[in-house]
Amino acid sequence: MKNEKIFEEAVREIIGLVDAKKYISARNRLLDMNRVDIAEALEEIIEALGISYTVILFRMLPKDVSVEVFSYLPTDDQLAVINVITDKELSYIISEMDFDDMIDVLEELPANIVDKILSKATKEERGRINTFLNYPHDSAGSLMTPDYISLRKDMTVKGSLAHIKREGMDSETVYTCYVKDAGRKLLGIVSLRTLVVSDDGALIGDIMCGCEDMVYVNAHDDQEYVSELFKKYGFLAIPVVDGEKRLVGIITVDDILNVIEEEYNEDFEKMAGVLDAPDAEYLDIGVLKHVKSRLPWLILLMISAMLTGGIIRSFESLLTHALSLAVYLPMLMGTGGNSGSQTATLVIRGMAVGDLQLRDAAKVFWKELRVSFSIGLVLSSLNFAKILFLDRESLSVATAVCVSMLFIVMIAKSIGGMLPIVAKRVGVDPALMAAPMISSLTDIISCFTYFSLATVIFRL
Amino acid sequence: MKNEKIFEEAVREIIGLVDAKKYISARNRLLDMNRVDIAEALEEIIEALGISYTVILFRMLPKDVSVEVFSYLPTDDQLAVINVITDKELSYIISEMDFDDMIDVLEELPANIVDKILSKATKEERGRINTFLNYPHDSAGSLMTPDYISLRKDMTVKGSLAHIKREGMDSETVYTCYVKDAGRKLLGIVSLRTLVVSDDGALIGDIMCGCEDMVYVNAHDDQEYVSELFKKYGFLAIPVVDGEKRLVGIITVDDILNVIEEEYNEDFEKMAGVLDAPDAEYLDIGVLKHVKSRLPWLILLMISAMLTGGIIRSFESLLTHALSLAVYLPMLMGTGGNSGSQTATLVIRGMAVGDLQLRDAAKVFWKELRVSFSIGLVLSSLNFAKILFLDRESLSVATAVCVSMLFIVMIAKSIGGMLPIVAKRVGVDPALMAAPMISSLTDIISCFTYFSLATVIFRL
Numbered sequence: 001m002k003n004e005k006i007f008e009e010a011v012r013e014i015i016g017l018v019d020a021k022k023y024i025s026a027r028n029r030l031l032d033m034n035r036v037d038i039a040e041a042l043e044e045i046i047e048a049l050g051i052s053y054t055v056i057l058f059r060m061l062p063k064d065v066s067v068e069v070f071s072y073l074p075t076d077d078q079l080a081v082i083n084v085i086t087d088k089e090l091s092y093i094i095s096e097m098d099f100d101d102m103i104d105v106l107e108e109l110p111a112n113i114v115d116k117i118l119s120k121a122t123k124e125e126r127g128r129i130n131t132f133l134n135y136p137h138d139s140a141g142s143l144m145t146p147d148y149i150s151l152r153k154d155m156t157v158k159g160s161l162a163h164i165k166r167e168g169m170d171s172e173t174v175y176t177c178y179v180k181d182a183g184r185k186l187l188g189i190v191s192l193r194t195l196v197v198s199d200d201g202a203l204i205g206d207i208m209c210g211c212e213d214m215v216y217v218n219a220h221d222d223q224e225y226v227s228e229l230f231k232k233y234g235f236l237a238i239p240v241v242d243g244e245k246r247l248v249g250i251i252t253v254d255d256i257l258n259v260i261e262e263e264y265n266e267d268f269e270k271m272a273g274v275l276d277a278p279d280a281e282y283l284d285i286g287v288l289k290h291v292k293s294r295l296p297w298l299i300l301l302m303i304s305a306m307l308t309g310g311i312i313r314s315f316e317s318l319l320t321h322a323l324s325l326a327v328y329l330p331m332l333m334g335t336g337g338n339s340g341s342q343t344a345t346l347v348i349r350g351m352a353v354g355d356l357q358l359r360d361a362a363k364v365f366w367k368e369l370r371v372s373f374s375i376g377l378v379l380s381s382l383n384f385a386k387i388l389f390l391d392r393e394s395l396s397v398a399t400a401v402c403v404s405m406l407f408i409v410m411i412a413k414s415i416g417g418m419l420p421i422v423a424k425r426v427g428v429d430p431a432l433m434a435a436p437m438i439s440s441l442t443d444i445i446s447c448f449t450y451f452s453l454a455t456v457i458f459r460l
Numbered sequence: 461m462k463n464e465k466i467f468e469e470a471v472r473e474i475i476g477l478v479d480a481k482k483y484i485s486a487r488n489r490l491l492d493m494n495r496v497d498i499a500e501a502l503e504e505i506i507e508a509l510g511i512s513y514t515v516i517l518f519r520m521l522p523k524d525v526s527v528e529v530f531s532y533l534p535t536d537d538q539l540a541v542i543n544v545i546t547d548k549e550l551s552y553i554i555s556e557m558d559f560d561d562m563i564d565v566l567e568e569l570p571a572n573i574v575d576k577i578l579s580k581a582t583k584e585e586r587g588r589i590n591t592f593l594n595y596p597h598d599s600a601g602s603l604m605t606p607d608y609i610s611l612r613k614d615m616t617v618k619g620s621l622a623h624i625k626r627e628g629m630d631s632e633t634v635y636t637c638y639v640k641d642a643g644r645k646l647l648g649i650v651s652l653r654t655l656v657v658s659d660d661g662a663l664i665g666d667i668m669c670g671c672e673d674m675v676y677v678n679a680h681d682d683q684e685y686v687s688e689l690f691k692k693y694g695f696l697a698i699p700v701v702d703g704e705k706r707l708v709g710i711i712t713v714d715d716i717l718n719v720i721e722e723e724y725n726e727d728f729e730k731m732a733g734v735l736d737a738p739d740a741e742y743l744d745i746g747v748l749k750h751v752k753s754r755l756p757w758l759i760l761l762m763i764s765a766m767l768t769g770g771i772i773r774s775f776e777s778l779l780t781h782a783l784s785l786a787v788y789l790p791m792l793m794g795t796g797g798n799s800g801s802q803t804a805t806l807v808i809r810g811m812a813v814g815d816l817q818l819r820d821a822a823k824v825f826w827k828e829l830r831v832s833f834s835i836g837l838v839l840s841s842l843n844f845a846k847i848l849f850l851d852r853e854s855l856s857v858a859t860a861v862c863v864s865m866l867f868i869v870m871i872a873k874s875i876g877g878m879l880p881i882v883a884k885r886v887g888v889d890p891a892l893m894a895a896p897m898i899s900s901l902t903d904i905i906s907c908f909t910y911f912s913l914a915t916v917i918f919r920l
Contacts (some may be wrong), residue, residue, distance in 0.1 A: 034675065036693050044827035143681055165657050174653045175635055175696075192652060193634045199626050215494065231721065233496050234714035236635075236696065253713055254694035260717070261691065264724045271728075272805030272895065273798055282806055282817040283823055290831045294802050295838060301798050302839060306846075313787045326786055327773045330793065330903055333764035338733055338761050338896050342754050345732030346742055349725055355741040363743055371750045378755060379762060386766075435732065435895045436798050443790055 007033075011041045015048050018057060027060045028266040034063060039072035051080040059085075063146075067093050071101040075108040076284070082113060091120050100145035100255065103132045107142075133247040140226050141219035143259065144240045144249030149177040153187060153205035157198045164192070173252060178236040179208050184246040186239055189214060216241055221246055222258045228254045267352065271345070271434035297436060307445045308319060308333075315451040318458070324393055325454055328401045329447065335379060335405065335410040336446040337439035343368055343416030344438045348430045358425055364417045372413035376406035400454040407449050412442040463710040468495075471501045475508050478517060487520045494562035495525060511540040519545075527553050527847035531561040542573060551580050560605035560715065563592045567602075600686050603677035603719065604700045604709030609637040609681070613647060613665035617658045624652070633712060636697040639668050644706040646699055649674060676701055679708055683719045688814075691715045727812065728787040731805070733757035757896060764900040766795075767908045775911040778918070784853060785914055788843075788861045789907065795839060795865065796872040796906040797899035803828055803876030804898045808890045811880060818885055824877045832873035836866035867909050872902040 010029065017026035030038055040060075045052045058066060058081065070078065070093050082090055094102055094117050106114050106129065118126050128146065135141030149167060151160050164174065177195070179188040179402040186206035198207050216239045217226050229238060230253055240249045274293050312319070312329075319326055347364060350356035356364065387398040415437050418432035470489065477486035490498055498521075506514045518541060530538065535612060542550055553564055554577050566574050566589065578586050588606065595601030609627060611620050624634065632764050637655070639648040643881070648668035676699045677686050689698060690713055700709045734753050772789075779786055782817050807824060810816035816824065840862040847858040876898050880890035 061560070073490065161656060174656070182835060192656065196621060196634070196652065196656070231717045233494065234717070236713075251718075253696075257691045257694070257713075257716075257720070258719055265813065268728070268731075268805055268809050271731075272802050274806060282810040283816070283820060283827065287827065287830045287834065291834045291838075294799075294831070295835055298795060298798055298835060298839065299800075299842070302791055302795050302842075305794040308790040308794075309787040312790070315785070316783055319783060319786065320780075323776055323779060324773070326779065327769040329790075330768040330772070330907065331762055333790065333793075334765035334768075334900060334903060335758060335762050337899070338758055339754075340732050341895065342732050342758075345728055346734060349728050350742040353721060353725065356743070360743060367743065367747065367750070370747045371754070374747065374751045375755055375758065378751075379758065382759070382762075435801065435888050439797070439899070440794060443794060447790065 005039060007040075011044050014041060015045055018045060018049060018053055021055060022238045023182035026057055030057065030061070031065070031137075035068045036072055038065070042069065043074065043077055045397065046077055046080065051084055053185075055081060055084050059089075063092070063096070067096040071097050072103070075105075079109070082109070087116070087120075090117065095121075097146065100133075100143070103129070103142075106133060107137075113141045118341050135219060138223050139215045140221045140223060140240050140251060143223055143226065143255050144219070145173060145252070146249045147246075148173050148237075148239075148250045151177050151179050151190065151204050153179055153181075153203070153208070155204045155458060156200065157195055157202045157204070157207070158200040160195055160204060164195075173237065173250065176235075176250070178239055178245055178247055178250070179204055186214070186216065186241060186245065186247045189239070214239075217251070218242070224263050226251060227256050227259045227263065231260075236440060259293070267348075267431045270429065270431040271348070273301070273434075273436040279310045301436055301440045305443060308443045311444065311451065312446045315455070318451060318455055322397065322454070322458065324397055325400065325451070327391075328387075328397075329450065331383075332404055332408055332450050333400065333443045333446045336408040336442035337435075338413035339372065339375065339409045340416035340438040341435035343372075343413045344434055345415050346422055348420045348434060349429055351424060356421075358421060359420045361418065364421065365414060368413045368417040369410065372410040373406075375413075379409060380405045396457050396460075399455075400450065400457045403457075404446070404450040404453050407453070408442070408446045411445055411449070412438070415441060415445075467497060467500075471504050474501060475505055475774065478505060478509060478513055483516060483520060486517055486720045490517065490521070491525070495528045495590040496532055499523070499529045503530065503534065503537055506537055508580065511544055515544050519549075523552070523556070527556040531557050531565070535565075538565060539569070542569070547576070547580075552838065555581075558605065559592075559607050560603070563602075565590070567597075568905070579831040595679060598683050599679065600677045600681045600683060600700050600711060601709075603683055603686065603711045603715050604679070605633060605712070605847035606709045607705075607712045608633050608697075608699075608852075610707075611639050611650065611664050613639055613641075613663070613668070615664045616660065617655055617662045617664070617667070620650075620655055620664060624655075624846070633697065633710065636695075636710070637712070638699055638707055639664055640707055640825070641780040646674070646676065646701060646707045661826060677711070678702070684723050686711060686721045687716050687723065691720075727808075727891045730889065730891040731808070733894075733896040734763070757831065761896055761900045765903060768903045771907045771911065775915070778911060778915055782857065782914070782918065784857060785860065785911060787851075788847075788857075789910065791843075792861065792864055792868055792910050793903045793906045796902035798896075799832065799835065799869045800872035800876035800902045801833075803873045804880055804894055807877050808880045808894060811884060811890055816881075818881060821878065824881065825874060828873045828877040828911050829870065832870040833866075835873075836869035839869060840865045856917050856920075857914075860910070860917045863917075864906070864910040864913050868902070868906045871905055871909070872898070875901060875905075 014026045015031050017023075030041060033041065038074070041057065042054055058069075061069065061233060070081065073081065074159065094105070106117065118129065119157055121129065122202055132141070143261050149164055151163070155163070160177065164177070175192045177190050177192065178186060179190060181187050188210050190204055192206040213227055215233055215235070217229065219242055226238065229235070235253065237250045237252045239247055242248050264397045269313065274297070347356060358407070383405055384398050387393050388395070419433040419438065423430045423433045470493070473488050474486045477483075477489065490501060493501065502514055502518065504841065505517065518529075521529065530541065530846055533541065554565070557565070566577065576587065581589065589838070592601070592606075609624055611623070615623070624637070633654045635654065637650050638646060639650060641647050648670050650664055650668040654667055675695070676687055676690065679700050679702055686698065689695070695713065697710045697712045699707055700711060702708045734757070807816060843865055844862045845860050847853045847861055879893040879898065883890045883893045
């Protein structure tokens with residue numbers, strides 16, 4: 001098993017070797033590793049010894065290894081490497097990288113370095129790179145690679161396999177081949193598996209999977225939609241077409257794993273009340289950017305909490321008569337908020353993974369009504385006993401708290417269930433209707449319900 | 461593009477055809493679709509017309525299509541189909557399914573049906589099925605398939621390709637071949653890509669990727685660990701070994717997409733205070749089970765909220781003198797909770813995706829200190845102006861609220877940043893330290909800070 005401890009030990013050993021200027025031994029130790037791990041090791045060596053020592057080691061790697069390792073480095077380390085290597089070395093690395101990895105690197109680099117790189121490319125290449133750089137960040141176009149195997153309908157299986165051997169594609173992109181007509185329109189798909197198990201003389205046109213049930217995306221489709229298709233169909237790659245249905249590239253499943261992670265993190269952040277969080281690691285984001293992404297929601301929620309304060313103010317005379325009512329307010333508000341966010345989260349997730357549809361609204365409401373009634377009853381009973389026998393408060397206070405509790409839990413869970421569905425229906429992202437939003441809303445409702453009921457009960 | 465609307469229309473059309481007993485046309489319309497979509501269509505037909513009509517259609521599908529479509533149906537529909545088809549049909553479907561899909565189906569079926577199926581299998585097959593059924597639900601073993609291509613070191617490329625052609629494996633499992641010794645120990649991996657681009661006469665032993673940097677997992681490893689490896693290395697498949705390092709199966713990337721989804725949903729649920737949620741769709745879970753998974757946290761958080769009540773009670777004399785202090789309590793508690801959960805979520809996510817380590821604790825603390833100071837200052841200033849000029853309260857009240865606000869935001873964000881890290885260090889799942897937990901904690905702290913500061917300020 002790829003054991004973290006063994007890896008950490010190896011890295012410490014390499015750092016020791018580099019520190020003792022034993023570069024050859026350090027390089028050989030490094031080359032025992034998988035290339036993804038080499039990149040991770042270099043990251044740690046940069047952190048421990050600085051870039052100038054690390055780049056000596058980097059230069060000693062075989063050319064093909066160094067190009068691949070470079071593509072796995074995090075952006076800040078890529079920039080550090082770029083700043084110390086020569087222009088010639090940089091050109092080599094960029095030109096040898098997989099096209100989609102190169103685009104990823106170029107997207108992150110400062111404009112002056114990108115210009116320097118582009119100035120060395122051929123005119124045709126420059127045009128192609130610019131097209132790719134112009135796709136929106138979250139689009140299918142930004143994920144795709146133009147490196148794929150093209151076949152023609154009239155090729156034989158044997159000819160196709162020879163063609164693949166000549167092209168010698170990457171492991172990710174070779175497993176699905178695309179059949180195009182003269183106008184670059186996509187006619188069909190044939191997997192390498194089909195090629196390998198078919199007779200040598202069979203024609204591509206006869207064994208390919210045709211157009212009708214072919215799944216493809218447009219270069220401007222959102223990456224979330226693309227990842228849904230991968231999850232649904234279990235493909236290794238999906239073709240990307242332009243407005244005229246011409247094949248412009250393919251997206252492979254390994255790039256989708258990162259997209260899924262990104263999309264989930266966006267949901268987590270929205271649900272926690274962090275808006276437009278910069279797409280970077282927590283520690284890499286500056287203080288000001290952190291403030292900017294968190295402050296708006298906090299202010300909005302603060303204003304809503306002021307409304308709760310307003311309700312308390314309007315019941316001031318009730319409170320002066322029975323101050324002990326205030327003691328139970330945090331518990332009621334807290335329980336309301338927690339009840340509501342439990343339901344909201346379940347419903348938001350249910351909709352995100354496709355288990356719940358807009359048409360299920362009534363079913364959700366009916367289920368939450370029964371769940372919340374049961375939960376409310378249990379919590380009310382616990383409180384009733386506690387308030388009467390432990391706190392030794394009056395029966396009126398106990399009744400006010402417990403009846404409110406039942407109402408609050410039921411209202412909170414109904415709102416928590418309905419609000420995300422309503423949000424989706426009116427085109428707002430349901431993830432925004434999560435914990436912070438629900439808590440603020442239920443705070444207002446809890447406070448009002450409690451004091452209104454208490455007023456009635458105290459008058460009796 | 462797979463357009464939802466076109467699909468829905470096609471399904472309505474098919475339902476109309478089945479309703480009019482035009483089964484042949486319905487079947488032909490169905491066969492235009494991708495097999496994943498056929499399963500989805502059957503689901504809707506079952507919902508619209510019931511199982512007895514749908515099963516007629518199901519029986520009319522070509523055998524290989526019906527087997528694959530069956531594996532894509534949700535469990536309840538699979539059960540419905542099983543209940544109306546003959547034992548012979550069931551045996552056929554089960555025996556023709558991919559091994560890992562069959563295991564998935566068997567895991568969900570009632571024991572008596574599983575026994576019926578097993579009784580028809582050969583003794584050897586029965587043993588193999590039982591081994592797979594015994595792997596824990598979240599383990600690598602439960603995800604793997606024993607269907608993979610085995611090669612020997614001394615085979616040639618040409619011989620290997622002929623072997624693959626004879627075996628004719630599934631598309632998911634054919635792209636990585638495994639080289640074993642006589643004792644079934646894993647010696648190396650060779651991709652179909654390497655086979656296709658290598659010379660016919662080359663030996664597998666010379667082109668395979670050897671043992672040192674091979675990534676594999678143990679059958680009892682957690683599925684979350686497996687999905688981390690897929691995300692990190694971008695593989696299409698990972699080999700699974702037993703305690704004696706013998707190859708027992710492989711896991712393919714398409715199964716990992718679902719695991720990632722499952723793991724994220726678990727995190728979402730924990731963060732929303734839902735414990736041990738049943739692994740089923742929201743609407744399929746009964747009311748009692750919903751109550752059981754939500755009640756424990758609510759009771760725990762309610763008890764913690766009672767502590768906040770206790771603090772209010774101990775400051776009762778302060779409140780009788782300045783009741784308007786109570787007006788600002790919900791806002792302070794709410795803002796504290798929201799500030800804390802923002803930070804907690806960012807830190808929990810950062811740790812989950814590997815951006816943050818335990819050793820980063822000090823960096824997180826220092827960043828949150830600066831972020832929270834900035835945010836606290838802004839929120840305090842807004843409140844100061846509002847309380848003095850809009851609410852027309854005394855300078856003492858305004859000062860008490862605003863100084864508390866700064867403290868509360870700073871404390872809440874520090875706790876939100878530290879608690880998940882502490883949890884991880886002591887071996888508790890950080891996701892449990894999310895919104896509800898942080899809110900309860902900060903409620904107590906907010907209340908105490910506010911009233912203590914107010915007492916001091918009112919005495920001045």
